[in-house]
Amino acid sequence: MFSKILIANRGEIAVRIIRACREMGISTVAIYSEADKDALHVSLADEAYCVGPAQVGDSYLNMLNILTIAVSSGAQAIHPGYGLLSENAKFVSLCEKCNITFIGPSSQMIEDLGDKDKARKTMQKAGVPVTPGTEVIEDENEAKAAAGKIGYPILIKARSGGGGRGIRLVEKEEDFLNAFRSASSEAKSAFGDSGCYIEKFLKPVKHIEMQLLCDKHGNVLCLGERECSVQRKNQKLIEESPSPSITPEIRAKMMDAATKAAKAVNYNSVGTVEFLLDKDKNFYFMEMNTRLQVEHGVTEMVTGLDLVQWQIRVAAGCKLDKTQDQIFFHGHAIECRINAENPDKDFRPSCGKITKLHIPGGSFVRFDTAIYQDYIIPPFYDSMVGKVIVQGRTRDLAIRKMKMALSELSISGIDHNRNLQIEILSAKEFIDGSYTTDFIEEFEKRRKK
Template identity: 50%
Template sequence: MPDIKKILVANRGEIAIRVFRTCRRLGIKTVAIYTHADRTAPHVRYADEAYCISEADNDTSYLKADKIIEIAKKAGAAIHPGYGFYSENPTFVQRLEEEGVVFIGPSAEHIKLMGSKTGARNAMVEAGVPVVPGTKNAIRDIEEAKKTAREVGYPIMLKAVHGGGGKGMRLVQGEEDFESSFRMASSEAENAFGNGDMYIEKFIIGPHHVEIQILGDKHGNALHLFERECSIQRRHQKVIEEAPSPFINDETRAKMYDVAVKAVKAIGYYSAGTLEFIVGENQDFYFLEMNTRLQVEHPISELITGVDIVTEMIKVAEGKPLTYKQEEIVRTGHAIECRIYAEDPSNNFAPSPGLITVYETPGGPNVRVESGAFAGYEVPLYYDPMIAKVCSVGKTRESAIIAMKRILTEYKVCGIKTSIPFHQRVLKNETFLAGNYDTSFIDTKFDMEDLQRKEGKDPSVALIAAAIKQLLSEKISAQRSVTRRDVGESNWKRFGRLTSLGNRLG
């Protein structure tokens, strides 16, 4: 297969820019797609070519398979999906294969297999991967599901067969709550994914969410890039990740690496992927799911290994073997990622779209920022609220935490609410600092009420600030109407000093 000369990213925001950066380094031309809502977005300006896929001003959808394929063929570009949207859609990938458009990712067969919770589970069992006790097939009948739940033993977790992103999931502590939980989870799955099939898993006590980053090629080679700890989550979605995990021991770590690589080879998987595991408080681990795409948190694996995962994805799509052998991958240091969302953490993480008036990103040798925002950018309500991924790296976990504290202090975003205050408090939390947190961290170990109290504003403060600003404005007007006595000070300096005072008071 010839080398790829041009890549269309079927995505938006920071992930599109992240892929474009690797393309620029490799000398590959780039193509962006955008909607009317995203016409001023940074990824549009960053690309060599950009095409609007909206059919009307109020059309905000990126799910335009026909349009995207048409643009890719016209531009002579391969397609990288990023994450979300079409990244794990086997029908879309099958279309690309039929249309002769190169897809930078795994095969449609692998996406379909691992996209089904039950199919993935059965495949992992055959590959010798430990799985959580539970159902082998989809269940819709409540009475059958109740019987299975009794056999597995409470507490159990209900999950949508075709789910993801925390949708269609319910923790059930006892049979008295089962029926209502099952109906709600199935209905949510039906609305979100068009399929209400459910399956049941034993709920693991003190669960840690640990994942192994893997790479495979079309020549039967596979390797891992170590693990990531992803246990700090809200509504089953990750908010902070770190690599390596501070919880698992070296024996568990080695077993997980071995299992992950063997599983990838067993199913013949190629491109980047992630095997996610649930690890109990006793270090027993079980397969959770496989993500057949680039993960949001992939930068921290790159920071501790020096491997550009997107580069490897491109090479694999070209039919080339992986650049590295396992023994050449060396883990160095510790990395942390904070996902910065346009959300109000003091209001149950409610979305906070709007105009960004100030946007200053941190710098320095220990920081990596991937963002799709800028001062003057209006964060739309139509898409995922994540505006940036901020990563720190250090020789040790302690130094990575110190670096992240400094980074978050320097990161300035005004005009909207963000999750930065939440991250800052997590980094001071004793349970987090000890490295022994699990997926219940926010619910049991983090004082959300304290955050809400400190972030909440007394409305009288805003009124007082507005009054002071008005007085300052009147004072400036009065000074302009009289003869200037202090000829040694310029009007620009006086205005700057008064404006600065007004800003501090407001």
């Protein structure tokens, strides 16, 4: 087992990893930008080093500085958290060359699964259903002809990256060329790869992801699903487990498909296989995320497993201590992301000093955050400031508990989306579980009337 780990991240996930390491008796090294010198993860870690100026590219994405700190501090491993360098194959390759363990899969695996075109082909070969579509097409006229054969509406999707970038919905043929050029340009700028492919746009759909935990000895556990269909501009707002939309039969098929996906690439570490579920209850592979997800706490609540600790253990070569038939699911869990933004002003980001903070409590209520009273939220980073996670014996009780927890949460000094989350939880579509990925669009229209 590692004795010292560097956390190459910030905010709530850095705090989450530090706490997991403390429980395991592992020393931690934090990195921080000049803007984050007063951040919570800096004070919680055993050691902390400034990695650069406020801008992400000069600090949290500065591979040379991060690796220099890792080597000089004697860290044996680097935990990337999520986002930032967590799926950067180049960074993982550099870790490998420096004999520092990257807590995640290998650089080659990240590269292979990050190439969505290659991943589609791999899943098809493994017998995992994929959305009808094409391979990567470079020529825009050839791409337009292929889109016509698939039939509109279609999605143009970047081969590399994620986070909703490099994706364009095209509903009419006359809009295709501009959309294709725009998606290719955005993908080139964001990921250094302009390659795009085309998929049939399925609507309405559910976004369901299966959590995997795999070791380096060929053992694979599927820890059930999370429903992630409450999204705004491809960014998740609420996640829950189990999904209110799938039957035990569909769940079993999805779990089997996710397990096949992991075994097809000899996956190790935590990861998720994301599926789209259509109105006829057919599901299709969308992508595989080779990292810890923001919403991992939802699965932790229903399984009782600490995914961060297990991610560290399998990176160190430990075997899983359970088999699939020893995984049990308890009750229902929901997560609401609390973002520093103003929903009434087109979700304008907010920053500034936290003048008052009260965190909700009670049994099976969790608030993962890095904010504290008098903390100043800088304007340079992601808007998420915390995640409220609850578990109830039933879905109805979990919804009620989440509303109670959100009502108790008090953050003054910045704008945030707490009240919006309460409204979403009270919407008919959420209560009856019928919501799909386009739910928020209709919800916002009703809200503005």
